Amino acid sequence: MTKSTKKTKSTKTKKASRGTTSKVRRKKVFKSYTKAIKYLFERTDYEKQRRLRYNVSTFDLTRMEKLLAGVDNPHLKTDVVHIAGTKGKGSTATMLAKMLEANEYKVGLYTSPHVTTLHERIVVNSKMIADKEIIGLLNRLHATIEKLADEDDAPTFFEIMTTMAFMYFADKEADIAIVETGLGGRLDSTNVVQPLLVGITNISIDHQNLLGNSLPEIAAEKAGIIKEGVPVVTVPQHADAMRVIKKRALECGSPLLVTGTDVDFSSRFESSREHGPHTRICLTTPNSRFEHLRVPLPGQHQAVNCGLALAMLDALKSKIEIDDSKAVKGLAEVSMAGRMEIICDDPRIIVDTAHNAASIRALIHAIGQHVPYDSMIIIFACNQDKDVRGMLNQLQFGADKVIFTRSNSPKAVFPQDLADMYTEICGKMCQTAMTLREAVRIAKSAVSREDLICITGSFYLVGQAKDQLQIRTLAS
Missing domain, CATH: 3.90.190.20 (Mur ligase, C-terminal domain)
Structure with missing residues (x-):
């Protein structure tokens, strides 16, 4: 099978419409990275605000949709895997991205927040976005940002970053993008996508002032990324969270798989002279058999995340061609800043x-x-x-x-x-x-x-x- 025939039908269709906005000649508002980044950081940043209102106009996705429409809806030009959850989103997304990259796909990765540099958030095939590319994207976005600001509906920092990520993935002609939600899910700026697959990592108490004071309330926000008919893969959850996820999946007619229940999954901790202390996992489905794989990141929680990434990889086999041996090699290369x-x-x-x-x-x-x-x-x-x-x-x-x-x-x-x-x-x-x-x-x-x-x-x-x-x- 050639590389071109490995793509999904939707990917082929989207490729034909790519690049239309990128070729339009626009006035260069920003000529230096310093000025471009200063402009970006001057936008409202809810990651840094002490108080904000989540369930009202502050987080209405209409503004995000307007921003994307102003640059020809780049989020519709790349196939997307969407991941939400309280902890483990970034690790799961990174492991899945590396396995797809090892299968010779061009893979976009959008995560947040960053550890040391903003560029960590937007990556294609393990390479972070460059200064000059940020300048170019902001120059193309500037007119739409200012138009919305004139209408008293100025886009936020995260909305702009998310739009830039979609633009960048379209420009680079990424075959698939792994997109992590920023906050919650239902009203998150990333929730404008129509994904191939949804993943939900472990859900626990966090951001109570925004997402709710109880686990079911928080789970409802996270499960808000589930779309009609789109398969969902998740990990074992607290019963209160699992009930919410199952209810949402049923309402959307979305097939739901749970690692350890619907997907055969196990893990064990061991130590060896070559690798020192580490965790190994096994995951088996009708289409995949991963045995005794070493989890590249330390901790039992990362074994759960790795199992989710593998189960999501398996679920993607109905959409694209996956070579398990290549995926295993890609998984072994995973490392992440700020994780132990x-x-x-x-x-x-x-x-x-x-x-x-x-x-x-x-x-x-x-x-x-x-x-x-x-x-x-x-x-x-x-x-x-x-x-x-x-x-x-x-x-x-x-x-x-x-x-x-x-x-x-x-x-x-x-x-x-x-x-x-x-x-x-x-x-x-x-x-x-x-x-x-x-x-x-x-x-x-x-x-x-x-x-x-x-x-x-x-x-x-x-x-x-x-x-x-x-x-x-x-x-x-």
């Missing part, structure tokens, strides 16, 4: 973007499995819109010492407020530092060579840690 990443060896410092209670619990368990240490100091910061008490409650089960600090996010909780809540929850002593640098200095003064410093709680904090500590380590 060691950024310094002396002292040992590990960073992880865990930003809800379930993720903190999974992180502590994974560190216990994969990283030997005598004692662990956790440097922690988080944002106000998180399940703060839930996260603090989990910290006590893994930290020998906690230092609370704050990231550079406008929504960051003050360190003393975190300390007061932590002491109230568990009665343990802790320390505070107003900056990450100060927190690291305190931690370094208290550790020996066999100890571990873990920096976690938010993408913002991990990004700062990589910027501050990796550079200094390399310089020394």
Whole structure:
């Protein structure tokens, strides 16, 4: 079978209409990356706002649809796999993208937020978007952005980023794009797509002030990406969340598969001389047989995400041709910044973007499995819109010492407020530092060579840690 015949029928049709807007000559508003990025960051950014209203006009998808229409609806020109969930979206999306890329497809990947650079969010075949490409996309988008602003309906930062991603994938003639939701799902800017397949990762409590105070409410927002007749693959969920997902899938007439229930899935933890501590998984369907695959990312939670990525790959076999051996090679190449990443060896410092209670619990368990240490100091910061008490409650089960600090996010909780809540929850002593640098200095003064410093709680904090500590380590 030739490469051209491997594409879906919808992909072939879309390719014929690509590139029409990209060839239109437009006035260059931005000639430098600095000016372009300044313009972008001046747009309303709900990722940084302390308070916002989610279920009203703030998140109406009509504005997103207008923005896309202004550049010839690029989201309709690439086949899409859409992924929602509370934790594991980025890991699942990345693993699936690498397996498809290894099958010689041109694969777009859109994830958020980023760890150190905005460019991480928009990727084609593992290569991040370049400065000049961002400039070009913003020049093409500028007129539509300003037109909507004149109508008192200015697009947000995330809406613009999402539109740029769709434009970029169309420009690059991507065969398929793996798109992660930003917030929730039902009203998320990415939910304008008509996907080939939907994936839903683990759902837990997060963003209660926006998505709801109960698991069923949050699950309803996540399940909002399920479209009529589009297959859905998910992982084992809390019963309250699973009921919502099943109800939505039934209403949409969407086939639903659950790993471990409808898809034969198992995992085991082991250690070897070659790979050290790691998890292996098996997944079997009528069309696929993956046996004893090593999960490329550490932690049992990543085994669940890897199983979901494999089950989604299997589901795509009805649409496109997949070679399992190539997929396995692609999976082995996966690595991700900010996921149990060691950024310094002396002292040992590990960073992880865990930003809800379930993720903190999974992180502590994974560190216990994969990283030997005598004692662990956790440097922690988080944002106000998180399940703060839930996260603090989990910290006590893994930290020998906690230092609370704050990231550079406008929504960051003050360190003393975190300390007061932590002491109230568990009665343990802790320390505070107003900056990450100060927190690291305190931690370094208290550790020996066999100890571990873990920096976690938010993408913002991990990004700062990589910027501050990796550079200094390399310089020394």
